[in-house]
Amino acid sequence: MGSASGGKRRYQSFRNKQRANMSFFIVVIFFAVFGIIVFTEIFLIDERGRGAGVLVRHGSIPYHHRTQDKPDYEDALQSDDYISIRMGGGGGGLDDTVGALLMGRPVIPAAPVFQDNGQDHNINEAQLPPFPANFTPVDGAWQIVNGTRYKFYVFSAFLDARKGQRAIRIIGATKTRGADRVWCRFWYKTSEANSTSYASKTVPAKLKVIRENWNLKYSACFILCGLGNDQIVPTAVSVVAKVKQAPSNILSVINNYNETKPASKMGVCVKALHFDYNKALQLLEFIELHRILGVDHFTFYNHTVGAQVACLLEHYINKGLVTLLPWQLNMVSQKEIRTEGLFAALNDCLYRSMYKYSHVILIDLDEFIIPKHNDTLPQLLSWLSTKVNTEATGSFSFQNAFFYLQWGDDDWVYTSDDPIATSLLTLKKTRRKTKLHPHKQRSKYICRPEFVVETGNHFIWEFIPGHNTFNVPADAAILHHYRICEFGGDDCIQTASTVDVTTFKYRDRLVEAVGSLYEQYRKVCSLPDLPPPPRRENYKLLNFFSNR
Structure with missing residues (x-):
């Protein structure tokens, strides 16, 4: 009787150890999976050092407003958060280039340098694909962004200069999570010998997914292209996946602001x-x-x-x-x-x-x-x-x-x-x-x-x-x-x-x-x-x- 009771206790002890080991194993597996998710999120999705732009994603739960989110104008357009831009080539910026072209003076395009997390991207506009000869800037029509991993379309572009912070705000649609990094190419209309040509300037884009996306694969989004305080408003803009890729879209930039004629309708x-x-x-x-x-x-x-x-x-x-x-x-x-x-x-x-x-x-x-x-x-x-x-x-x-x-x-x-x-x-x-x-x-x-x-x-x-x-x-x-x-x-x-x-x-x-x-x-x-x-x-x- 005592032997049977002792055997039962040993068996019970063995089962308890088995359950404890199994629980420990489950906890280890859980943290391993959690670690993989965090690693993927940080290094594969929200990686800052790769590509051109910066991706900002807001909470995707519909009808939930997170009041602690930084406003768009502080989060998306502030110079300390946006990718900083400095002009190379002896201080000759593209605004000088555009001004010279408008005045009819020959110029040598400057090479602006973009700083992206400490990595310089030397961009010589003269070496980039020119404005497509068979394209006309369009407003209000879906156009494709070629060369992206996922579907990416743009529809319209607007000057947004409120609160003294200037950007071209583009309405688009792309992947809700892990969207492609993209660039903005500004186009400035110039006239040469009775013909129209375009000078360009390229800046990194910042993508902001629109909150109300219902957790679907694709979402409406804003593509924000920063403008300097003294920078001329471009005639048109293109969104490209790679700076050396020919643009597949040309959006007219809409500027409705008129301080002398306030709206009343x-x-x-x-x-x-x-x-x-x-x-x-x-x-x-x-x-x-x-x-x-x-x-x-x-x-x-x-x-x-x-x-x-x-x-x-x-x-x-x-x-x-x-x-x-x-x-x-x-x-x-x-x-x-x-x-x-x-x-x-x-x-x-x-x-x-x-x-x-x-x-x-x-x-x-x-x-x-x-x-x-x-x-x-x-x-x-x-x-x-x-x-x-x-x-x-x-x-x-x-x-x-x-x-x-x-x-x-x-x-x-x-x-x-x-x-x-x-x-x-x-x-x-x-x-x-x-x-x-x-x-x-x-x-x-x-x-x-x-x-x-x-x-x-x-x-x-x-x-x-x-x-x-x-x-x-x-x-x-x-x-x-x-x-x-x-x-x-x-x-x-x-x-x-x-x-x-x-x-x-x-x-x-x-x-x-x-x-x-x-x-x-x-x-x-x-x-x-x-x-x-x-x-x-x-x-x-x-x-x-x-x-x-």
Whole structure:
């Protein structure tokens, strides 16, 4: 008996040692794997001494703002953080070269030296590929960056000279993590013997991945190309993977800044139209109601639209009310990049609108910011400025209210004989969810572009230092969002609801505007006949089934 008990104790002791050894082995394996990850992150992904530029990656968890992050203007453009540049060759910089060319004097190009973590990169511009003879600088079209390991595209370039820090800010799309290092080649237009030529200057780029990337393989990004305080603003810019590689893209540099003519108008930005979008009446309702609300201009991005919408947009473009930019990004939507690269579109529109419009609304086609008491959005903002100090306000956030399309139409629809009036969503759908989403969840905003660094879908990710968001109270204005149940099915209409007829104050003006345009372009744009209003004798039956 004692022998059996002793054997059992020895066996138990042996098993305990086995478990202890196994635990130790697991801990060793864990730290080994962790060490490999850290080693890879430091030496293979964020290696500073290799290549041309510097890579900055922000947290990729969506809808999480890390307030401790250094602002873009301190993190991306400060001279002590940016790659320092000094001019070689006896002090003759490229600005002198450009100036001499503009004056018609022959010059010998200087060789600037770039310091990258103690390593000098001697670059003689005369030895680099010249401006491509068959290229013309383009604004607002996706162009490829050749020679990179992963997909890399650029769309537009803007002078960003706020807070005394100057850079060319390029809107692009590339790998979310471990993106390729790239260079910026500035192009300066010169004239020689009745022909146009270009002098160049090459600087290292700094890449900043846009935060809202949903952890997908590719993300919208900023490529920042530093400009000296006295450096001439280039005519165009190219992004190259290697300085001695011929450029495959030429972007016109947009400079909207005009200190003598401050902006005072309001613009709207809408993400890419896709899936052959062809809802002609919805487009007319969106544009005309926003015009009533005080909007002066609309910027759209065209991935794919149908013939009727394309026709209507063409007429708005001819009137100067719409800018339509092509949007053919060679990345798989939702698998490689979020929704046709929407965050590139939103930030492009932000910088494109800067100094042209005092306020910009970034919104979708089924959304409208509706004031409760004021008639227009400029009047609302003016009224808010009398209640609170909005001088430092960079954006005004509005809470989201769902007007689910599965809810029945308003009663007045069954008493109207006007097919236009009874077809407009903002007039026939008056029942909304009682509970509003909190700010930053489904909310939309009106921003002041010159105070914003990086914008997102539902809120501003980063402001110029000293600016912030003002959360507009729901009793002043809310976001009307007309859509089906967000999670599929019809369960959403079981939630608590209320009737909101705030848009009725626009009914006469909206019906007249949309009706007039629909009739004007019915034949030209092959617009379909609208369904007749619901028959009055069926009103009670229809109302019973739609609200049960």
